[in-house]
Amino acid sequence: MTLKETLTQLKEFSNEKMYAQNIKRGAGDNQFGVRLGDIRKLAKKIKVNHELALELWETKNIDARLLATLIIEPQNLSNDEMHEMVCSVKFMQVADWLNAYVVKLHPEKEVLRQKWMESKEPMAARAGWNLTSIRVVKKTEDLDIASLLNRIKSEMGNAVPEVQWTMNFTLAEIGINFPEYRQQAIEIGETLGVYRNYPVSKGCTSPFAPIWIREMVSRQT
Numbered sequence: 001m002t003l004k005e006t007l008t009q010l011k012e013f014s015n016e017k018m019y020a021q022n023i024k025r026g027a028g029d030n031q032f033g034v035r036l037g038d039i040r041k042l043a044k045k046i047k048v049n050h051e052l053a054l055e056l057w058e059t060k061n062i063d064a065r066l067l068a069t070l071i072i073e074p075q076n077l078s079n080d081e082m083h084e085m086v087c088s089v090k091f092m093q094v095a096d097w098l099n100a101y102v103v104k105l106h107p108e109k110e111v112l113r114q115k116w117m118e119s120k121e122p123m124a125a126r127a128g129w130n131l132t133s134i135r136v137v138k139k140t141e142d143l144d145i146a147s148l149l150n151r152i153k154s155e156m157g158n159a160v161p162e163v164q165w166t167m168n169f170t171l172a173e174i175g176i177n178f179p180e181y182r183q184q185a186i187e188i189g190e191t192l193g194v195y196r197n198y199p200v201s202k203g204c205t206s207p208f209a210p211i212w213i214r215e216m217v218s219r220q221t
Helices: 003-012 017-023 036-046 050-060 063-070 080-089 092-101 109-116 121-136 147-158 161-177 179-192 210-218
Strands: none
Touching: 003 036, 003 050, 003 063, 017 036, 017 179, 036 109, 050 092, 063 080, 063 092, 063 121, 080 109, 080 210, 092 121, 109 121, 121 147, 147 161, 161 179, 161 210, 179 210
């Protein structure tokens, strides 16, 4: 499919409710309002197409960028290209898909993680903490958990929302996966109070770290 054909297809999937929901969540008007399921269906139809993905990304259209994350080849992106893509994102749904389907599959993700963990650029830092939370889940041996907890304790309370979200993920995953640090993680969460009053739907787990940790640990027994 050409870029024009792909954008036409996305436009045909436009959904008013999805458009309005995206606006409410911070998206601009450069979007068609395509449901995520329809984007996934189109990606399966196109399959991998790195060049088309890059063209879609350059449009800055929300739906086009979401589609791009599903058909791009991460190994074909240079470190600089990956960094530029991460820093260019303004809408969190795109950031989450980029991190999940592209960043974590990049061959130099550890080099990038270390760079991003020291970055002042919010979206780069967000990606760095996201990769760190993945390493926590995998219990990577070279991670200094004590140092991570100290950073979270001193930085998360005043972090910008974009970074705070994935930093909180790391805190919760430490509490869930490292019993020896569980109480400390819970205490940090209680002290900072980040997401304490976050609204959640019935049946969903709160992102407030103490609640999240206790709930996930209870499911392990």
